[in-house]
Amino acid sequence: MPTMYQPLPEHPHLDARDPGLLAAVARGEARLTPEQGLALLTGAPLHELGRYADARCRDIHGDTYRTYVIDRNINYTNICTAKCIFCAFKRTAKDHDAYTLEHEQLYEKIAELSAIGGTQILMQGGMNPDLSLDWYLTLLAGIKERFPHIHVHAFSPPEMIEFVNFFDPPGADLVEKVRWVLARLKDAGMDSLPGGGGEIFAPAVRTKIGLGKCTAEAWLQTMYAAHSLGMYTSATMMFGHIEGHADRIHHMRMIRHWQDKAIRDFGTGEVPADVAGDPSVKKQTTGGHYTAFISWPFQPDNTALGRLREWPAEGDAEAHGPAFPGDVVAQLDGSGTKDLHPEFGRRLRYAGATEYLRTQATSRLFMDNIYSIGSSWVTMGPHVGQVGLYYGANDMGSVMMEENVVSSAGTTYCLDEAVLCRLIRDAGFTPAQRNNVYDILTVHDGADAPDRRVTDWSAHRAQRLHAEAAKGGAVSQVTVGGRKR
């Protein structure tokens, strides 16, 4: 995975749509200010935004390959102490459908993944106070013993913060305590830390939707602790609910800032080429940093947040003015308070396909120090995910053997490798399987490519192997190439 972290100049006096500025951003020679990012997100024509985001993506990733990973989402428990109002997945220990999977059940799932050529698990759960540190260490060691070739992309900052609360590790501050826990998990077999639980960082929004979940500062410091140990992490954002547009830019700004900090403090882990073979050169850096950013719109089904009325409901505009409450409250520095609008947090503004593409394209242009931008077909559906490859995304994420969290909120797209390859190829790129650090493992340009081996697309169905939290929920049939599958 190449790195791309030279400090870039800002040009705050220029209009956000200045062609010279956007061309420089697309070449990786200039950085957008938050004000310019907001202006692009809210004001640039969609295709113009997409054109520059695509140019930036091609500058980094080239014109040929677009990638995916074969991994498996494994949710080891749905018992959680938090009360996020956007979540349809969590249960209390007393609920009849609460579960915690046994280690052997988890190993079976990984064996199924390994059998289809998978390389990684994304293993996350609720914040379950009944599980000990030893439970996690034994699990991780057991995974590595049985499946040394499987990358363990596991847990999330909110889980880490609760591990600190549950296990009471030594340390003078949060970063030290998190690092103590992380170091043990890493030694046992955890390879990298996913960016789950990012949601929206601005406190006014976060405290409304994520009851019992860690603060943005704790989330970012947890990632910093992981970076200090040389671990790679990803970052996420869930939008299209009560937040304002400025909240999205603030969120991206915080990740960009902490990525700068991680690179400054820990480097990229790469030894300069001219001294790489010199054994007297001591590697000074650990190189932990964010590798990827993935954003997706809120999925409302079966959630308390989804029961809010959309803005404007009858009489809203007359009583409170036409502006969406989230936009009235949101500030680019995250300082907005709920007091600025009486309906803040009580009205939703969903994000559809164009809003999704605008947000993703803006993230590619604004977050100049993030290597990979993922397209979220899991929430947006395969075809919007496919179009996302022209709006700044270089990666289609994972073949989905199993998904329990988003599907609990009503969205259940499941694609196998052949379908994912076809989506990428139909978009004009060569599909390539990657690993966790975005190195390409297999280029599918031959006759034996997964999609080219399918002889009858009308009979081809994406398979879903397991679904702990959405039993009875039908797998969506999705259309690729004009056919239902």
Ligand code: SF4
């Ligand atoms: S989103 Fe995560 S932390 Fe929040 S309630 Fe659901 S499982 Fe728990």
